[in-house]
Amino acid sequence: MLIVEDLFLLLTDDESGKTYAAGGTTDYALAGSLLLELLLERRVRATIEPKHQGGLLEVVDTTPTGDAIFDHGLSIVAKHDGERLPNVIPPLHIGLRDHLRESLVAKGILCVKESKILGIIPHHAWPAQDTVHEHDIVEKVTNALLSVTEPTERIGALIAALSALGAETMVLEPEAHGVPRKDVRRRASAIADNADWAPADLREGVQLVIGAINTTIMSYTTVPVVPF
Template sequence: MLIAEDLLLLLYDDETGKPLTGSPGLDYALAGAVVVELTLLGKVDITTEADDGKPGRLKVLDPSPTGDPLLDERLAVVVEKAGKKPKDVMGKLSKKLRDPVLQRLAERGILQAEENKVLGLFPVTRWPAKDAQHEGEIRASLENVLKLGTQPDERTGALIALLSALDVVPKVVTDAVDRKALKRRAKEIAESDWAAAAVRRAVQDMQAAITASIVVASSSAAASGSS
């Protein structure tokens, strides 16, 4: 399972099949998850000051295919946009990403597609859980880290950081008594040394890119609405 698949499971309500947060944040977070996955695979990196004094830019380490079509499509985007800041590439990385991830989860029997109509007119697809076993394991890992204080592995740490960037941790870990403490713990994890330097750079830059992209998209929408 990809980090993006695990993230999407957490961001959809098991019963209603509706997302817990809207666009573009959810889609940017998925794109961020893919970049982190590519970093874990040694395919991409985020530059530092040692790279010609231009830190915080996408860098390709190995452009060869991963064998996963979804990852390879996004790797091709990174190859094309190498040298750009992540926030400037989030739009292209996130384009037409969510539906393929949902379809993959449905093909595995984890989610199921339900066709409905809003107001009896507008078609919409919901994605409720069909087999929640894997998601339950993910949630158990999150709770061990966020509530019991255990050290996260790289995948769990990345998930927590991406959820924190979307400010949805309390919506995912719903039985926490102290929501502020939960959010504070998630932020601590996002900023701590739970992963190798390359992965940590990728996660932190993806967090910043998600936040920046949401702000830009919201500002553009507000400007369009007022014109």
């Protein structure tokens, strides 16, 4: 499972199959997590841009892997080598949801439900079929946000994307655990900002990509996260 697949599951309602938050912000968070995975897998680098407080993309290896989602990312970044990181995230989301749904259906985690609105308009939904993996991820994210455990590389990356989207409290419900909502957000932000979970030689690049995810989402909208 890729980080972006786990994020998609966390941002999707199990029963209705609908995603949360304004469409563009969710898409950018997903695309950003895919870029983060490409960096963690050492397929790209993020270097400091001297003239701006941001980062530049450097493509290292675009050899296909056979994974449709990962290779989708590789094919996109290959066209944006040398560009600013915030400019790379928007094109990465094109077609990404379709790849995610196809992959998760193939793995038996989601299923496809077809219906017709007013008996005429075709409608598709992708509710959960097997929630075992998602529940495991929720538990690990929750433990990291409650400081029960330190986040692993994958969980740290997930929390960074959730924090950028303002969706960390959708995974950990503060009221259910008796902790203030602001403390959950503060912990998520610290995990994202420090990036201690990333390999030492990639930490600066990871922080640059996380900064680009935040910048891209903030530039799109400031609408709060709500189900729709």
